[in-house]
Amino acid sequence: MEGCAIRITMHFFPVGQVAVDYAYDHSGMDFGTHYYQAMDSWDTKQPVGDPNFASVPYSDKRMESFTPSEKFKESNFSIDGHSLIIDYAFSDAFNIKSLTAYRELDESFYQDYSANPNVPRLFMNDPFITKQDQFSQELQFTGALDRYTYIAGLYYFKEHGKETATDYLSLQFPPFVPFGAYQLQSRQTKAVNEAVAVYGQLTYTPPVLEDRLAITAGLRYTEDDRSVDVTRTQAFDGVTFANVKASNKWDNLSGTLIASYEIADNQSAYLKFSQGYRTGGFNGRGTRPDAVQLQIDEETVEAYELGYKSEWFERRLRSNIAFYQMDYKDLQLSFATQGDPADVRFFNAGNAEMKGVELDVTAVPLDGLLISLQYAYLDSEIKGVTNPYTGQPDPHKYALPSAPEQTYAVDVEYTLAPLAIGILIANINYSWRDRVVTSADNAPGAYIDRYNLLNTRLALTEILVSIEGELKLTLRGKNLADKEYLVDSVGAFSWAEQTGAFGQPRSYGIDITYEF
Numbered sequence: 001m002e003g004c005a006i007r008i009t010m011h012f013f014p015v016g017q018v019a020v021d022y023a024y025d026h027s028g029m030d031f032g033t034h035y036y037q038a039m040d041s042w043d044t045k046q047p048v049g050d051p052n053f054a055s056v057p058y059s060d061k062r063m064e065s066f067t068p069s070e071k072f073k074e075s076n077f078s079i080d081g082h083s084l085i086i087d088y089a090f091s092d093a094f095n096i097k098s099l100t101a102y103r104e105l106d107e108s109f110y111q112d113y114s115a116n117p118n119v120p121r122l123f124m125n126d127p128f129i130t131k132q133d134q135f136s137q138e139l140q141f142t143g144a145l146d147r148y149t150y151i152a153g154l155y156y157f158k159e160h161g162k163e164t165a166t167d168y169l170s171l172q173f174p175p176f177v178p179f180g181a182y183q184l185q186s187r188q189t190k191a192v193n194e195a196v197a198v199y200g201q202l203t204y205t206p207p208v209l210e211d212r213l214a215i216t217a218g219l220r221y222t223e224d225d226r227s228v229d230v231t232r233t234q235a236f237d238g239v240t241f242a243n244v245k246a247s248n249k250w251d252n253l254s255g256t257l258i259a260s261y262e263i264a265d266n267q268s269a270y271l272k273f274s275q276g277y278r279t280g281g282f283n284g285r286g287t288r289p290d291a292v293q294l295q296i297d298e299e300t301v302e303a304y305e306l307g308y309k310s311e312w313f314e315r316r317l318r319s320n321i322a323f324y325q326m327d328y329k330d331l332q333l334s335f336a337t338q339g340d341p342a343d344v345r346f347f348n349a350g351n352a353e354m355k356g357v358e359l360d361v362t363a364v365p366l367d368g369l370l371i372s373l374q375y376a377y378l379d380s381e382i383k384g385v386t387n388p389y390t391g392q393p394d395p396h397k398y399a400l401p402s403a404p405e406q407t408y409a410v411d412v413e414y415t416l417a418p419l420a421i422g423i424l425i426a427n428i429n430y431s432w433r434d435r436v437v438t439s440a441d442n443a444p445g446a447y448i449d450r451y452n453l454l455n456t457r458l459a460l461t462e463i464l465v466s467i468e469g470e471l472k473l474t475l476r477g478k479n480l481a482d483k484e485y486l487v488d489s490v491g492a493f494s495w496a497e498q499t500g501a502f503g504q505p506r507s508y509g510i511d512i513t514y515e516f
Contacts (some may be wrong), residue, residue, distance in 0.1 A: 003029030017089040028078040034488065034501035036113045037063050040445060055118040056495055062484045062502040068115035073126065077107035097140040105132040113341075113490065113499060114170075121168040122495055123184075123341055128166075134159035147207065152200040161191040163284065167342045169236065184236045184342055189284035190229040197222040201256070212262040223251045224279035230292045239288055246293040252277040252300070266311035276301040278332060283346035297348050299332045318362040328352040331382065333398065333440040336492040349398055349440070350384035372411040378403055382440075399442045404434035404450075422463040429455045443491030445498030451485035453478075469516035475508070482506040 005027040012020055038058045057063075081103040088096045107130045114122030140153040167184040201218030205211055227247035233240050254277050260270040278299040286292035307322035330348040337343040356378040363371045380400045387394040409431040416424045432452040439446035456477045463471040482505055489500040 003027070003031070019085075019087040019089075021083075021085040021087075023081075023083045025081045026079065028076070030074055030076045032072060033075055033109070033111045035063075035066070035115055036111075036488075036490070036499050036501045037066075038114065038116070038496035038498075039500050040497040056114070056122070057116050057118065058496065062505065066115070067117050068112065069117055069120045070112060070115065070124070072112060072115065073110040075107075075109045075111075077105065077109075079106075080104045092143065093145050094143045095141070097142070099136075099138040099140065101134075101136045103134050105130065107131075113493065114495070119170055122170045123493060124168050126166055126168060127164075129164040130161070131163075132159060132161040147205045149203045150201065153198070155195075155197040155199070157193075157195045159191075159193050161189075161193075163187075163189040163191075165285075182236055183234050185232055185287070186234045187285065188231045191284055192227050194225040195222060195279070209261070214258075214260045216256070216258040216260075218256045219253065220255075221251070221253050222277065222279075223249065225249045226279065226281050228282045228284045228292065230284055230286065232287065235287070237287070241289050244289045244292045246282045246295070248280065248282075248295060250280045250298050252279075252298060266315070267309070269308045270306075272303075272305040272307075274303045274305075276303065281346075283334075283344065285342075285344040285346075287340075287343045291343075291345075294347070296332060296346055297330050299328065299330050299348070301326050301328045303327075316364045318360075320360045322358045324357075325355040326353070328354075333382075335439045335441040335443075336490075338441070338443060338492050339494045341490070341492045345441075348386075349382055350386055352380065352382045352400065354378060354380045354400070354403070368415040368417070370411075370413045370415075372413075373408070375406075375408040377406050379405065397442050398440055399437045401438055401440055402436050404436045406432075406434045408432050422460045425457075425459045425461060427457040427459070429453075429457075438489045439491060445496070446489055446491030447498075448486045448489050448500075451483055452481075453483060453485070454480045456480060465514070469514060472511075472513040472515070474511040474513070476511065478507050478509075479504060480506060 005025070007023065007025040009021065009023045014020060038056050039060045040058065057066075082101065084098075084100045086098040090096070109128040109130070110124075110126055111128065112121070112124040112126075114124070116122075134157065136155070136157045138153055138155045140151060142151045143149070164187070166186045169182055169184040197220060199218065199220035201216060203214055203216040205214050225247070226249075227245065229243055229245045231242045231244070233242075254275040256272070256274040258270060258272045260268060262268045280298045281296050283291055283294060283296070286294070303324065303326045305322055305324040307320070309320045311318050329351055331350060331352045332346070333349040334344055334346040337345060356376065358377075359373070359375040361373045365371065380403045382398045382400060385394040385396070385398055386392070409429065411427070411429045413425060413427040416426075430452065433450060435447060435450045437447050457474060458476075459472060459474040461470075461472045463473070465471045483503075484505075485503045486500045487503045489498055491498055493499050
């Protein structure tokens with residue numbers, strides 16, 4: 001893996017109260033993708049898998065080494081971005097800020113979902129190319145007057161995207177005949193998205209309760225215009241088409257209302273109601289013209305949150321807790337069709353509900369010792385799903401991907417007294433995450449089981465190597481218990497109920513950072 005990143009910033013005051021900030025950033029990397037291995041056979045009576053895939057190695061444990069029959073190719077990406085911020089401070093009551101940004105992405109991604117020593121190309125993307133550019137312009141108006149503070153703005157965004165994918169699949173005709181690699185499909189998708197918005201938010205501090213109460217109200221109106229153009233060629237199923245287009249516009253008015261109260265100097269509580277909106281769209285990866293042109297309606301959510309923030313014992317203990325509930329309408333879901341991973345379905349699932357609690361505690365029991373604890377509980381449910389192709393209630397049990405019921409983490413960091421050559425910092429981190437599903441259709445093999453990780457870090461910082469530069473040396477150890485855990489799991493392939501990519505085993509490294 002090789003990569004580089006640079007960032008250049010300039011800050012200057014051309015006249016009076018005008019401040020100008022310009023930034024350019026570039027990042028790029030050449031890397032290898034995850035290795036996906038077959039973990040479970042569809043036919044549990046066959047220990048080596050379905051007879052059609054008898055030569056595919058199966059293992060529910062991480063394979064320590066393998067020699068793929070098809071050589072892995074290198075993936076890479078390059079990102080360039082520009083931003084220009086012009087801030088004109090007329091007075092405390094009125095300020096104008098212009099935010100202009102432009103960004104480009106160029107990525108070539110290679111992924112083999114079945115690399116093994118015996119069978120070539122069960123399913124792979126070779127290549128998966130993405131090109132995207134985006135431009136945004138925002139004008140903000142901010143200020144304060146007596147008991148009011150406000151922010152208002154205008155926003156414009158436009159992006160062009162192009163995605164080119166070629167998928168390969170290996171099959172046997174008939175069984176027990178050597179596998180042959182076939183091009184499953186070649187697809188090119190072009191998309192143009194444009195959005196404009198106007199928003200405003202006002203905060204009022206009433207002359208009661210010793211100015212400890214603040215009430216905030218806001219509105220945002222958004223219009224979105226989306227279009228897609230899809231061409232599918234050399235498809236194994238014989239369904240090919242050229243320049244299938246679809247476009248539409250959506251708009252939404254969303255609001256927020258917040259009441260916050262400062263109970264004491266280091267204690268506050270808040271109650272928040274907000275509305276959210278995700279614009280509609282189309283399935284740029286549809287394998288049929290009707291699937292591409294099937295319109296996906298906008299998704300909306302209403303969220304409620306109650307929180308409490310506090311600091312104790314001369315700010316040696318900080319505790320934040322929040323309870324929330326989110327009610328979704330016309331939830332947008334997507335998943336790959338079972339047995340045909342290139343056929344991605346995208347539709348409005350119906351309604352969903354998420355509710356939970358988040359806790360964050362930070363303590364400094366001794367000088368130099370910092371202990372942090374984070375805990376989150378989430379209860380999520382999708383209900384009232386309507387099948388987009390039949391219009392009838394869908395009895396299938398859908399689920400929200402990547403939504404663990406419980407997660408928690410403990411972080412302990414100790415900073416020793418300054419040494420002659422720098423400052424020594426020791427850190428240990430333990431994290432735990434509950435079981436999650438990885439596909440909205442809740443396929444049997446599309447899940448990641450619960451796991452925990454233990455990491456550590458020892459850093460020597462502020463090493464003075466020149467008048468204007470400092471050196472930082474960091475020794476790190478990841479997954480010290482050498483846990484076997486998945487970072488992704490797919491349940492849509494025909495040769496295995498579960499195909500997964502394992503996380504990094506126990507590893508050690510050293511980082512050298514020079515700042516000037």
